[in-house]
Amino acid sequence: MASIRRDIDPHDLEDEDDATEPKSANMAPAKVDIPRIEHAVREILIAVGEDPDREGLIKTPNRVARAYGELMAGLQDDPRRHLKTVFNERYDEVVLLRDIEFHSLCEHHLLPFTGRAHVAYLPDGKVVGLSKLARLVEGFARRPQVQERLTTQIADAIMEELSPIGSACVIEAVHTCMTIRGAKKHGSTMVTSALRGIFKENSASRSEILSLMYSKASSKV
Ligand SMILES: Nc1nc2c(ncn2[C@@H]2O[C@H](COP(=O)(O)OP(=O)(O)OP(=O)(O)O)[C@@H](O)[C@H]2O)c(=O)[nH]1
Numbered sequence: 001m002a003s004i005r006r007d008i009d010p011h012d013l014e015d016e017d018d019a020t021e022p023k024s025a026n027m028a029p030a031k032v033d034i035p036r037i038e039h040a041v042r043e044i045l046i047a048v049g050e051d052p053d054r055e056g057l058i059k060t061p062n063r064v065a066r067a068y069g070e071l072m073a074g075l076q077d078d079p080r081r082h083l084k085t086v087f088n089e090r091y092d093e094v095v096l097l098r099d100i101e102f103h104s105l106c107e108h109h110l111l112p113f114t115g116r117a118h119v120a121y122l123p124d125g126k127v128v129g130l131s132k133l134a135r136l137v138e139g140f141a142r143r144p145q146v147q148e149r150l151t152t153q154i155a156d157a158i159m160e161e162l163s164p165i166g167s168a169c170v171i172e173a174v175h176t177c178m179t180i181r182g183a184k185k186h187g188s189t190m191v192t193s194a195l196r197g198i199f200k201e202n203s204a205s206r207s208e209i210l211s212l213m214y215s216k217a218s219s220k221v
């Protein structure tokens with residue numbers, strides 16, 4: 001397998017996006033039904049024995065509705081759009097973007113799971129701007145998810161849009177539904193991987209990409 005030439009901290013990225021496109025940090029909120037969520041949140045507050053009309057809670061239903069608009073922003077987005085602008089580059093070495101921070105919602109409990117995604121591909125003529133990999137992760141994360149699906153959606157989107165020789169996604173995340181409630185296993189981290197193309201078929205390539213992804217082992221999930 002060709003050796004890695006790019007190993008980039010996403011926080012160092014220059015963003016070359018079109019100025020009209022919403023930035024990943026400020027992804028346009030989803031158009032959620034605000035009154036309906038407000039009503040539901042008010043009902044939850046009553047159901048748990050709270051007084052939704054006390055001063056501290058009076059604006060809470062609206063705040064929660066707006067927060068869901070942000071947390072679900074990916075639902076009305078097609079994250080694959082970020083892979084449509086490609087450079088036809090004669091570049092045949094691995095591109096790896098490591099430690100892409102993300103925040104998602106576990107679809108079982110609607111509680112956050114947060115962590116880092118490591119995304120790589122071995123191009124076959126088509127290369128995208130690195131920030132697009134971060135936007136891809138963000139778009140798939142901002143919706144009710146399970147970590148396995150998030151991981152495969154990212155790897156599959158890269159395979160389908162860029163037709164590379166291989167793609168890989170590894171995600172390390174902490175699920176608050178397991179740390180703050182339920183099993184209450186603080187410090188447990190879920191790790192998932194999706195390998196496609198050469199990274200799935202060739203054991204040497206698979207070992208190399210996984211060791212590169214883990215080499216800065218993310219104890220910082
Ligand atoms: N595989 C997988 N499981 C998840 C993910 N997010 C949450 N879960 C799990 O989904 C499961 C839902 O289990 P249920 O038995 O239906 O729900 P529950 O009674 O709240 O389960 P506990 O969390 O064990 O209390 C739990 O085991 C969670 O830990 C995820 O991304 N992937």
Ligand SMILES: [Zn+2]
Nearest residue numbers: 106108109177
């Ligand atoms: Zn959960």
